[in-house]
Amino acid sequence: MTESVARSQVYRDESVPACPEIYRRYPVVIIGDHQICAGNTLDVQPMAGPHMHSQVELNFGLSGSMTYWFNRRVISLSAGELGVFWGMVPHQVTDCAKDAQFVVLHVPMSIILELPSMSKLRAIIFQGAMISGANVMPHDPDLFSRWRDDLRQGDPQLTRIVTDEIMARVRRLDRDGWTCLRGAAHADLHAPLSGRAYERALGVEKMTQFIGEHASENIAADDVARAADLHPNYAMALFKRTVGLTIKQSIIRQRLDIAQSMLIASDMPVTKIAFDSGFGSLTRFYASFEKDRKSVV
16 A cells, blocks of 8 residues: 555545444444534534544534434434433434524544533443433523533633533533433433442543553553553453454454544655554554545545
């Protein structure tokens, strides 16, 4: 594979296919280079198929309604409703009203993980639930619209301010209450996590955060397990059962995410991108990139 071929495989819009090594039907995409960002448009359109991404997604309805296929369930959101979920759960907009307009915000998981007082809400989202705010405030439509406009300006200082404001709104969501939209079969998600269930959720959070922060370094499954204070065998089984990827697959996916972002945002040589994103050789990078390319063709 040549450098020009590698660059030609990058989709230059807000959704960039990454490395779905086992989820070939559900491509992992890069949105906003994994940063906090807002959707390109307010108008809702059905998606061609399910996808996944690394951020937590906040959807606030301004008008109309839309229907999600979410983790093998059908869930609807309407105007005035706030839906929150982790993008690594396969999801797809399958239908929408003609007048449907939603503010879509993408918040990095690392920001959510920095809110220790919200351990229950974080764990629920991380387990694959979509939640809805119990009390939407009268000024929410104006707030979410302004946050979207501010984020799209690309001003770093303004982005930091908006991040703090969004996190304050999420903390209020945690305080005021929320509803799980996954249905009665998952009503137990409302119960406080305790004992082993809470420890498992926290362990997966720690492993995911470590991979996100260190994927470009020379790390392996043992390092990820050690970061969560877990035995490697237990950590690998827990991670695969919860996330659906092995630890190794998740590391590779993160590295490809980083490489794809660099291919979009810079003119750096592919060799430097390969090494800077954590691949030990250009051969390994091309092999992973080619496997990804074939999986989305």
